[in-house]
Amino acid sequence: MSDILLQTGGLGFGYPQRNGLFGKPTLREVIKGVDLAVPRGSVVGLVGESGSGKTTLGRLLVRLLKPTSGGIQFDGLEIGQLDEAALRPLRARIQMIFQDPQSSLNPRLRLGTTLTRPLGVHGRLKGKRDQRERAAALLSLVGLPSDFAYRYPHELSGGQRQRAGIARALALEPDFIVADEIVSGLDVSTQAHILLLLKELRARLGLTMVFISHDLSVVRVLCDDVAILHHGEVVESGPVARVFGAPQHAYTRQLLAAIPLPDVEPGWLDESSVVSPQQQGSAA
Ligand SMILES: Nc1ncnc2c1ncn2[C@@H]1O[C@H](COP(=O)(O)OP(=O)(O)OP(=O)(O)O)[C@@H](O)[C@H]1O
16 A cells, blocks of 8 residues: 555646637646645645635546546546546545535535435435434534534534534545635634644544645644645645745745744644633534
């Protein structure tokens, strides 16, 4: 078994674009020749300014998009050109969490139904009681009380919704998760709770993750490795301490200068430094 769970080689992607009313559509390349390796059990940060291609690359990695060139190897299997039927058995193993959990939480369904629906789809539910127990276990995994199973998404705070989004992604016990800007839009204290939760889940479940963020300080506390994306190309990658401590590429230096890292110790996100939702009285 290789130490690398997911690897891309020369990965490229272009969105079709119309050229005038009668012109033939062409591809506008937004991901170019990306070589990325995600070791098992690691969290790899993907950073870059707005429009650099982070979301597109994330969607390629989970095969919501099909590459226009290059390949993606997942657990030794080339998945870049697989069609939907061939991808189906892999879908449970690869999940994406979005910035806006609204998109993964159906507003008309109670949380318990949303969380356990993927289990039902994959034939892993044994009746109503099992469904209730699985929903409670998933809620507890992300620090939410079990009676939240009866709530609708609009009855949750932003942080609670993001916890629910994480629970939904974890329902099928995936091996690989792409998290796309999942703490953007949350206040700083809620961000810290969610990051701490991810750290705990990672340790407990041995998750392998690509963590997309424009916030370098968040990447520094959570990620082992980081890849810097610029105009669809990875211009630099490696261990976070090395890339942020001694950036080699001019663009990385520019990014670091533009977004100064707060002067925090790498260990600031320890359990002792963050009040848990239970301690606070309500789940953040
Ligand atoms: N569905 C689409 N159709 C056509 N072009 C798109 C589509 N989605 C994104 N793009 C273009 O692809 C490029 C990369 O966009 P992408 O959203 O991947 O970047 P990003 O780094 O995630 O940006 P942000 O941080 O703002 O979300 C941009 O130029 C964008 O305009």
